[in-house]
Amino acid sequence: MQTARKNRFRTLLGRGLWFLGTAVAAAAAEVSLADRIARLEEQLARIEARLESPATPADLVPAVKEYRELTQQLGWDGKSALTVVKAAGKEQKLSLGGYAQIQGEFGDSPDARFNGIGDRFQLRRMRVTLKGSFRENFDFTLQPEFGNNAIAGVNGYRAQFADATIAWTRYPACNVQIGQFKTPFGYEQLLPDTRIFTVERSLPNDQLAVGRQIGIGLSGTLPRNSFGYSVGVFNGNGVNNGANDNDQFMFAGRLAATVWSRDADRLALGVNGFTSRDTGALVGRLTGTGVDLQATLGRFDTQIELLRVHSDRVAGADTTADGGSALVGWYFVPKSIQAIVRYERFRADTAAADATSAGWVFGVNWYVKGDDIKLTFNYHLGDPAGPLSIQGRFFSRVQVAF
Incomplete structure (x- = not known):
């Protein structure tokens, strides 16, 4: 009789620990998910703010440099009309x-x-x-x-x-x-x-x-x-x-x-x-x-x-x-x-x-x-x-x- 009681106690204790661990893990997952959502919202807010504000000159330096190099390679002065040679056939x-x-x-x-x-x-x-x-x-x-x-x-x-x-x-x-x-x-x-x-x-x-x-x-x-x-x-x-x-x-x-x-x-x-x-x-x-x-x-x-x-x-x-x-x-x-x-x-x-x-x-x-x-x-x-x-x-x- 005493042994049976001990077994039932152990079973109940194990189930309790399992339910407790599951609850803690779920809570941790909820916290982790909430943190991730919060971070995404912050990033979206920064992107929206960036889109609404004008670009600074420093932001445009790389793009302007690349544009100048490309026009130089094409032999275009940026003022006259750009001449484009197009193949008459279907060459790749x-x-x-x-x-x-x-x-x-x-x-x-x-x-x-x-x-x-x-x-x-x-x-x-x-x-x-x-x-x-x-x-x-x-x-x-x-x-x-x-x-x-x-x-x-x-x-x-x-x-x-x-x-x-x-x-x-x-x-x-x-x-x-x-x-x-x-x-x-x-x-x-x-x-x-x-x-x-x-x-x-x-x-x-x-x-x-x-x-x-x-x-x-x-x-x-x-x-x-x-x-x-x-x-x-x-x-x-x-x-x-x-x-x-x-x-x-x-x-x-x-x-x-x-x-x-x-x-x-x-x-x-x-x-x-x-x-x-x-x-x-x-x-x-x-x-x-x-x-x-x-x-x-x-x-x-x-x-x-x-x-x-x-x-x-x-x-x-x-x-x-x-x-x-x-x-x-x-x-x-x-x-x-x-x-x-x-x-x-x-x-x-x-x-x-x-x-x-x-x-x-x-x-x-x-x-x-x-x-x-x-x-x-x-x-x-x-x-x-x-x-x-x-x-x-x-x-x-x-x-x-x-």
Whole structure:
């Protein structure tokens, strides 16, 4: 009997404690909820008061600053009517850019490219680039050239296309491009004109690379951009040429890989080649091969390239031309002022006794605003093939990209 009473007492005590705990928790919840409602009411009151009071000048400073920066980027003075360019089609994105390279040259002929060229000022390149893209993963690029676009002098500048392409870009590992564009042969040739370290490319690259052609290409990169490829089929008879000299095509391809990287430092290797059967200036087959290396380590940049082109002629003796260049750059003011040294060597015919040109290029690049505003100064000291002695030429260039 006594045990039963104790059990009933314990049960009643437990239930009482449970009801008491529940009541306390509920009260605490009610207090917490009431506090939250009170805080929200205070915040709403402050917002309402803020809306009724005028903004102070200090409050408007960030907005005014952003407005001024935006109008400056648009080139609007805030007074005249704002001109807006609107795409006529249904492009998802449309961009307009370009660049200008104007230079002065003084001196002799360090290699055969400058034979007969005196001191001069030159509109080296004047290009406008129009790019657009559609939601369906189709892009287009139109880049006309209005400048000289060659080392040799041109009388009567006229517009002609540098690049004119349509591309399908659905997959990063498989982009299809058709039109006129750079062939995948020669690393230095593939670099954008605004990003080369010297005023002019090396003589071996200029003479052995096949430049822009009209054709179709397939290119892509694997994840993390550590490996890339590019292959193409082209007419093989030059730029801005709507004909083909025969029913044959030129085939070109390139493989490139970043074999090591750490932050901004990297080491990359590339191999490329092309083959073409021609009936123009050369009747026969041309075959080109090349290897290249690029390295960045701290303030140092290095580029090395070797190229070789063999001419298998239907009539006459076969010939082989080869050459290479090695460039070292060092930023003695980080990201601003860079010193450049390049050595180059070119043999127009490996079997000929006096067909070798060699030269050094010493230069300084001043990156006023990266590659968008850049000043380049070069001194090219060369020993051209033939009886000419060592010749020197000074170059200065101002570049603006937009």
